[in-house]
Amino acid sequence: MARTITYREALGEALAQEMERDDSVIVMGEDTAGGAGSPGEDDAWGGVLGVTKGLFHRFPGRVLDTPISESAFIGAAIGAATAGMRPVAELMFVDFMGVCFDQIYNQAAKFRYMFGGKAVTPVVIRTMYGAGLRAAAQHSQCLYPLFTHIPGLKVVVPATPYDAKGLLTQAIRDNDPVIFFEHKALYDLAGPVPEESYALPFGEANVVREGGDVTIVTLGRMVHIALEAAEQLAPSGVQCEIVDLRTTSPLDEDTVLESVEGTGRVVVVDEAHPRCSMATDISALVARKAFGALRAPVEMVTAPHTPVPFSGALEDRYIPDAQAVVNAVKTVTGWTR
Amino acid sequence: MTDERIVAVAMPKWGLSMQLGKITGWMVAEGDDVGAGDEIADIETDKIAGTLESPQAGTVRRLVAQVGEDVPVSGTIALIAPADVSDDALDAAVAQARAVIDAGVPDEAAGQPVVETAEVGGRKIRYAGSGQQGDVVLLVHGFGGDRNSWLFLQEPLAARYRVYALDLPGHGTSAKDVGDGSTGVLAGAVLGVLDAIGAPRAHLVGHSLGGAVAVAATARDPARIASLTLIAPSGFGPEINAGYLRGFADAQTRRELKPHLGQLFADESLVTRQVTDDLLAYKRLDGVDEALHTLLGTLLDPAVSVRCVSPSPAGSRSVPSRVCSASSTPSSRL
Amino acid sequence: MTDTMERRSLTRDQLLGAYRMMRTIREFEERVHREFATGEIPGFVHLYAGEEASAVGVCSNLDERDTIASTHRGHGHCIAKGVDVGEMMAEIYGRTTGSCHGKGGSMHIADLSKGMLGANGIVGGGPPLICGTALAAKIKSTGGVGVAFFGDGGSNQGTTLESMNLACVWNLPAIFVAENNGYAEATASTWSVAADSIADRAAAFGMPGVLVDGFDFFAVHEAAGEAIARARDGGGPSLIEMKFTRYFGHFEGDQQTYRADEVARARAELDCLKRFAARVTETGELAQSDLDAVDAEVGALIDQAVDSAQAAPLPTEADLLTDVYVRY
Numbered sequence: 001m002a003r004t005i006t007y008r009e010a011l012g013e014a015l016a017q018e019m020e021r022d023d024s025v026i027v028m029g030e031d032t033a034g035g036a037g038s039p040g041e042d043d044a045w046g047g048v049l050g051v052t053k054g055l056f057h058r059f060p061g062r063v064l065d066t067p068i069s070e071s072a073f074i075g076a077a078i079g080a081a082t083a084g085m086r087p088v089a090e091l092m093f094v095d096f097m098g099v100c101f102d103q104i105y106n107q108a109a110k111f112r113y114m115f116g117g118k119a120v121t122p123v124v125i126r127t128m129y130g131a132g133l134r135a136a137a138q139h140s141q142c143l144y145p146l147f148t149h150i151p152g153l154k155v156v157v158p159a160t161p162y163d164a165k166g167l168l169t170q171a172i173r174d175n176d177p178v179i180f181f182e183h184k185a186l187y188d189l190a191g192p193v194p195e196e197s198y199a200l201p202f203g204e205a206n207v208v209r210e211g212g213d214v215t216i217v218t219l220g221r222m223v224h225i226a227l228e229a230a231e232q233l234a235p236s237g238v239q240c241e242i243v244d245l246r247t248t249s250p251l252d253e254d255t256v257l258e259s260v261e262g263t264g265r266v267v268v269v270d271e272a273h274p275r276c277s278m279a280t281d282i283s284a285l286v287a288r289k290a291f292g293a294l295r296a297p298v299e300m301v302t303a304p305h306t307p308v309p310f311s312g313a314l315e316d317r318y319i320p321d322a323q324a325v326v327n328a329v330k331t332v333t334g335w336t337r
Numbered sequence: 338m339t340d341e342r343i344v345a346v347a348m349p350k351w352g353l354s355m356q357l358g359k360i361t362g363w364m365v366a367e368g369d370d371v372g373a374g375d376e377i378a379d380i381e382t383d384k385i386a387g388t389l390e391s392p393q394a395g396t397v398r399r400l401v402a403q404v405g406e407d408v409p410v411s412g413t414i415a416l417i418a419p420a421d422v423s424d425d426a427l428d429a430a431v432a433q434a435r436a437v438i439d440a441g442v443p444d445e446a447a448g449q450p451v452v453e454t455a456e457v458g459g460r461k462i463r464y465a466g467s468g469q470q471g472d473v474v475l476l477v478h479g480f481g482g483d484r485n486s487w488l489f490l491q492e493p494l495a496a497r498y499r500v501y502a503l504d505l506p507g508h509g510t511s512a513k514d515v516g517d518g519s520t521g522v523l524a525g526a527v528l529g530v531l532d533a534i535g536a537p538r539a540h541l542v543g544h545s546l547g548g549a550v551a552v553a554a555t556a557r558d559p560a561r562i563a564s565l566t567l568i569a570p571s572g573f574g575p576e577i578n579a580g581y582l583r584g585f586a587d588a589q590t591r592r593e594l595k596p597h598l599g600q601l602f603a604d605e606s607l608v609t610r611q612v613t614d615d616l617l618a619y620k621r622l623d624g625v626d627e628a629l630h631t632l633l634g635t636l637l638d639p640a641v642s643v644r645c646v647s648p649s650p651a652g653s654r655s656v657p658s659r660v661c662s663a664s665s666t667p668s669s670r671l
Numbered sequence: 672m673t674d675t676m677e678r679r680s681l682t683r684d685q686l687l688g689a690y691r692m693m694r695t696i697r698e699f700e701e702r703v704h705r706e707f708a709t710g711e712i713p714g715f716v717h718l719y720a721g722e723e724a725s726a727v728g729v730c731s732n733l734d735e736r737d738t739i740a741s742t743h744r745g746h747g748h749c750i751a752k753g754v755d756v757g758e759m760m761a762e763i764y765g766r767t768t769g770s771c772h773g774k775g776g777s778m779h780i781a782d783l784s785k786g787m788l789g790a791n792g793i794v795g796g797g798p799p800l801i802c803g804t805a806l807a808a809k810i811k812s813t814g815g816v817g818v819a820f821f822g823d824g825g826s827n828q829g830t831t832l833e834s835m836n837l838a839c840v841w842n843l844p845a846i847f848v849a850e851n852n853g854y855a856e857a858t859a860s861t862w863s864v865a866a867d868s869i870a871d872r873a874a875a876f877g878m879p880g881v882l883v884d885g886f887d888f889f890a891v892h893e894a895a896g897e898a899i900a901r902a903r904d905g906g907g908p909s910l911i912e913m914k915f916t917r918y919f920g921h922f923e924g925d926q927q928t929y930r931a932d933e934v935a936r937a938r939a940e941l942d943c944l945k946r947f948a949a950r951v952t953e954t955g956e957l958a959q960s961d962l963d964a965v966d967a968e969v970g971a972l973i974d975q976a977v978d979s980a981q982a983a984p985l986p987t988e989a990d991l992l993t994d995v996y997v998r999y
Binding site for chain 1: 738740769770771772773774775779781782783784788789791792793796798799800801802803804806807808810811817829830833834836837840841993994995996997998999
């Protein structure tokens with residue numbers, strides 16, 4: 001179909017193509033160029049993991065490094081959005097949301113509603129999430145449930161390079177505030193991505209694998225864990241259908257429910273903590289709207305209710321793995337009253 | 338020492354871009370006798386699912402590839418040989434064949450047709466070719482297709498001709514701008530590709546919209562076109578499947594698209610997930626929605642149809658033409 | 672405190688306009704105070720009476736290119752930036768004819784078409800937003816500026832301090848206006864602001880800071896004019912600290928037992944409207960009859976606003992779900 005590039009490159013390409021297409025798109029964040037005021041290279045980092053590399057020179061004046069002042073520059077991105085710009089701000093690690101959350105959930109999310117429909121806030125906040133790099137408790141969380149809970153925000157969690165480019169393109173073109181979650185362990189994942197620009201709609205889940213025996217609802221990096229589990233289960237005749245949510249807000253309920261109507265069995269795989277999460281959200285959705293189709297209770301495969309541990313020996317047990325998913329599938333397929 | 342009586346059944350090349358085929362089912366077992374043309378294996382590629390027919394009559398002595406396995410194009414998947422060919426000879430042939438399969442896809446450079454780009458009327462037009470000798474044949478796809486649409490035709494034609502296929506404006510990886518969407522614009526792209534190839538004359542094969550385009554190209558430069566083969570061409574009558582065309586153009590999701598794709602094929606089972614996904618990804622590229630809807634205007638305009646059928650200007654030589662109707666739409670029938 | 676300074680001469684129209692604006696704010700707030708006491712106005716209101724010279728002295732230097740952000744005590748800034756008074760009153764009453772169709776209320780009145788980014792229910796919520804609008808103005812070369820109003824309470828909020836630093840680092844056309852009315856809720860600013868004055872903090876960020884008598888329209892107008900001109904010229908941000916007092920409580924219903932009797936004195940001796948009137952009639956730039964005429968017009972305007980608001984329809988259930996997103 002198309003050439004193969006990494007998740008990181010797909011994101012960078014979406015940014016570059018949209019900045020080319022629309023002058024009002026600007027980028028800001030800590031070290032999004034990297035080198036402001038420093039004697040060496042002025043584009044030294046291009047983002048802590050290199051997503052924005054190259055943009056600083058290609059689009060002069062439109063890539064702004066910031067001091068470490070999230071509330072000020074996230075707020076500035078939001079304010080600039082109300083004034084006709086399309087800022088793409090970077091909240092380096094979603095774990096830092098604590099120092100700027102007010103600007104996101106009390107300001108950006110609420111302007112349109114509080115101002116009676118008279119505000120348009122087309123801001124994108126890109127942020128890294130997820131465990132697996134031994135970055136420990138304050139740099140590894142999956143906090144998308146907190147944002148999903150807030151009316152007025154849209155929340156996007158791409159799992160593949162193709163989805164990353166298309167969803168980031170849509171996020172930039174979208175006229176509502178979008179929080180865009182990038183799993184730090186996916187940046188090197190390669191996949192086919194068209195060279196041309198394209199936008200993927202929000203609120204459209206992707207059935208990445210078809211199967212009639214169980215519905216695995218998942219998102220982000222866990223999509224790949226679920227695929228691994230499905231490959232392990234296939235030889236024994238259990239065919240898993242995997243639904244990648246892609247966006248948690250808006251949520252594609254129809255695709256989830258349609259799948260559950262077909263299989264009657266649900267496993268939700270979510271790297272976030274189990275309380276008040278996407279796992280509980282989907283479980284409730286299915287219990288309310290597909291109750292008649294269910295042939296077993298919903299199984300949730302999530303991280304535990306603990307902070308993310310540092311030691312690899314612990315972190316590897318913290319993150320849901322294919323075996324945990326296989327076990328959950330066996331539970332629902334083997335369940336009898 | 339290879340026994341020359343062993344016939345290797347090879348993974349076919351269905352389309353320019355095919356590199357791998359997956360065996361999804363065997364219709365024969367080791368020891369079965371087959372006739373030439375009998376169906377022996379179901380094969381799925383990233384573009385299509387189809388059934389391979391036996392190249393020869395004989396006894397199937399070995400199945401080399403397993404169900405679920407990806408085999409590189411031209412890799413051996415089965416061996417047909419008379420009953421008296423020794424097991425040792427067969428085992429050796431199997432080992433050789435397995436080595437190829439296990440090695441996986443050969444690197445990009447080997448055997449892949451080179452994709453070229455021509456600048457025609459300010460638009461980038463992509464095309465690719467295969468085949469070493471003979472006349473130039475240019476394949477022109479239909480509405481919503483691309484140069485990879487010619488799946489089952491490519492290989493047999495490449496054996497005798499220099500076969501090219503292009504992405505029309507608005508399609509594939511060519512520029513998505515279609516101007517006013519008239520057949521004239523598209524015909525310009527066709528003739529532009531012939532210029533780029535350096536072909537003074539060529540045979541045109543056009544399907545659906547590509548048929549109307551081929552006719553338009555011929556009308557513009559009749560001396561250039563050696564022959565016209567039109568497969569279920571549009572513009573030759575009122576019986577155009579407007580529902581399919583409109584549905585295809587309007588579909589925004591996989592759910593909306595799938596029912597219309599079934600109409601593209603004689604056998605609906607040929608519509609794989611990948612086909613649907615690839616088409617949806619194509620439709621989501623910037624500019625495609627606009628291009629398809631503009632072209633829809635051309636296709637559904639009765640005045641355009643009439644123009645296509647009117648006689649060519651006095652003095653032009655006639656071009657040999659053949660029309661294949663759409664009693665069953667393009668598939669392995671071709 | 673600034674010494675009596677040479678004031679730039681304002682035209683008759685400008686003087687009348689400034690007086691009208693201040694009088695409108697004063698009457699609006701006094702009326703809301705009376706109406707709130709009847710129990711008809713829902714939620715919380717925070718009144719600006721006494722502080723008019725700040726809003727009007729600053730905003731009379733602004734035009735349609737410029738943006739302002741305000742606080743929970745935002746009626747004065749809204750009026751000074753040109754938000755429709757009738758729509759504001761209706762909003763406070765929670766009616767569909769309000770500036771925000773009844774969905775925002777007193778603390779969230781906004782009109783982006785007038786460059787008014789809203790009153791804000793979060794202390795310190797405004798300054799980062801103004802960094803954004805100022806950035807947009809700079810990138811688009813509109814010549815526009817952004818003004819962030821905040822209180823003595825807000826001057827201690829991290830967002831405000833970060834915004835000042837960011838504005839200086841990016842050299843933004845931003846003006847930070849600290850309205851020090853002596854109290855953050857019930858806590859004195861002399862206690863909560865550790866430095867001698869908020870204006871002194873400007874130097875720490877590398878921008879100019881001035882302290883201004885917030886009851887003196889002319890002093891405010893001059894100081895703001897200078898800061899705004901500097902910003903428009905690419906000279907970067909400034910901080911202005913207004914010192915004055917608010918005539919009412921932190922919120923309507925506040926018993927204000929934490930205060931002494933400074934309001935009575937202020938109303939009698941320091942009031943910005945009285946001082947303005949005294950000065951312009953003394954110099955003969957305006958006649959008392961000019962001012963009386965304005966007072967009468969403003970009185971009628973406010974009466975009309977209240978009558979309309981009280982008669983206006985409430986939002987319906989369908990309105991509950993609208994305008995969360997542009998398109999979901």
